[in-house]
Amino acid sequence: MNDRKHLKLRHNTWYFQKRVPKALKPLYPDRDIIEQSLETGDIREAREKRDILLGQLRQRERLLKVQEQPRQRFLQYVDQLSQVAGDRFVGPGVTWDEVLDPESVGRATDPEYVEAFKAVSQGKSESEKYGVTLKEVLDYFIRNSEREQLHTEGTRSRFKKTVTAFLRYLNNSDIQMSRIERSRVFDFIEHCREKLSGSTVQGHLSRLKTLWDYAYARAWVSADNPFEKHKINTTKGRQKKQPFTETELRQLMAAMERQPFSMQLLTRMGLYTGARISELVSLRLHDFKEEDGILLMGIASHEDGKTEAATRWIPVPKPCLLQVEKLRTGAADADSEYLFYDLVSIRPDGRLAYLATKRFGEIKRKHATERQDKGFHSFRVMMATALQQGDVSELVAAYLLGHSRKGLTMSYGYYSKGYDAKKLQEAQDRAIAVIDEMLTEKSDQAVTQLEQVEAM
Incomplete structure (x- = not known):
């Protein structure tokens, strides 16, 4: 076995050498390498001493993490206070809590110390405020x-x-x-x-x-397991989204009328375009252009679409035109590049639609349905059906939805440059007419049902 990692032989003596771990930089501000003589010329003894040093370094890393994490700081204080509290006094006629209370030791503004003192005073070693993570x-x-x-x-x-x-x-x-x-x-x-x-x-x-x-x-938690009793279809790959029923759709749209303006518009645009929620929330102010008197919006125009086919220019739905113009003005006044400026989530993982997706899900579950296979993506399914019922050609429908057109008839030969704006508008109008039929029937009844639910 030729294990010489972190070992260097110099003048018949083995030395331990290791680059300073990033977490330990505060302990070694002026050094890049940790070096220590192992005081032996025997390789086996050197390996044993090296392993001990590596263990000590790992322990130091853990201690530094303790100082950085609130719960670990709390536990450290609990351990220190518990040792003193075991004697119940620190001098004749003086108890530990009289000497180590937060005010006396100047830690009244240290929340972890205050909570640890309270816990140990009550004979506890844990606190709900700093529960296990x-x-x-x-x-x-x-x-x-x-x-x-x-x-x-x-x-x-x-x-x-x-x-x-x-x-x-x-x-x-x-x-x-x-x-x-x-x-x-x-x-x-x-x-x-x-x-x-x-x-x-x-x-x-x-x-x-x-x-x-x-x-x-280990009695670290006492509540029911939130990760169990979830039904997931594991036999058919990804769970396909199902369309909303007419009743569910009416209840959902009625509930949206009570939401902020941007949430109303986002939902209606999803319904009338079939665009993914991430595509809509990602819309920027310069993703709009006019062609033949028709306002178009560039979906996934920044080449961040789910597929290559996702990049497309489609008409802004007629029922949404005035609202879109109003929101464009609002976004410009707010000095934002995004249309849905008050719904965009700026996160490290780049998921701009996080907040909007969460809000939509909450509203859907409360007012329409709790089914997991129904969500914002259901609008996409419904738009595809509406395009079919409106006798829109499969090629045009595929372009509007951003679906792959591989395998479809190639004789048209015009989707490399997109479609004529008027042709797209006509196709979209047909689908919107089909969807509006679902919304207009019994709409008053949906609103009444919503008011009854909220009154309960």
């Missing part, structure tokens, strides 16, 4: 798995990737287990189903459920 549970789970050899390295890696995916969706670096709500898990599932197969999503949920059960078994 998802990453902390994962860390304990992985270490236990490695120690007991319960899983393969591949399985442990999948657990880490699942936690990373869930936290990235939440846009958090970590989250307390007690703050994970079932509704957020539901939203996570719907988000994943847009891109992942049912079996992949099920795998994510299964691993998150396992972590919750692990925490529950």
Whole structure:
């Protein structure tokens, strides 16, 4: 075995050498390399001493993380205070809490110390305010798995990737287990189903459920597992979105009338164009142009569409023209480049439609349906059906929706330069007429039902 990692022989003496880890830079401000004599010329003894030093460095990294994370700071204070509290006094006639209360030690503005003092005073070692976090549970789970050899390295890696995916969706670096709500898990599932197969999503949920059960078994959490009892179709790949029924659509649109202007317009444009919510929220003010007196909008014109076919110029639906102009003015006044300036989410993961998707999902579940296979993407299905019922050619329909046109008749030969604006407007108008039929019938009844629900 020729294991000489981090070892260097100099004048018959082995030295430990390792680049300073990024997390430990504050401890070594003027050094790039950690070097220490191991005081031995025996390679086996040098390896043993090296492993001890590596373990010490890892421990230091963990301690630094403790200082950076509120919960870990809280636990550190609890440990320190508990040691003193075990004696109940620090001198004749003086108890520990009289000397170490936040005011006396100048930590009244340190929230972790204040909470730790309160907890230890009550004989506790935990606090709901600084409950166990998802990453902390994962860390304990992985270490236990490695120690007991319960899983393969591949399985442990999948657990880490699942936690990373869930936290990235939440846009958090970590989250307390007690703050994970079932509704957020539901939203996570719907988000994943847009891109992942049912079996992949099920795998994510299964691993998150396992972590919750692990925490529950150790009394770190007491609530029901928010990751269980979710039904996911794993046999047919991605879950296909279903159209709203006429009743559901009327109730949804009636509910939208009570929402902010931009949310109303986003929903109506989705219904009348079949565009993806990410495509609409990504619209910028310069994504509009006029051709033959028709206002067109550039969907995925920045080459960030889901597919190459997604990039297209389509008419702004006639029922939305005035509202679009109003919102364009509002966006310009707000000095924003985005049309839906008050719905755009600026996030590290680049998901501009995060907030809009979340709001739409909440409104849909409250006023229309809780079915997971119905969402904003259902408008896309409905628009495709409306185009078909309006006798629009398959090629034009595919262009309007941004579907791939491979395999369709190629004799037309004009979609490299797009379609005539008037032809697109005519096709869109036909589909809108079909959709409006669904909305106009019994619309008053839908509003009445909505008012009854909100009054309950």
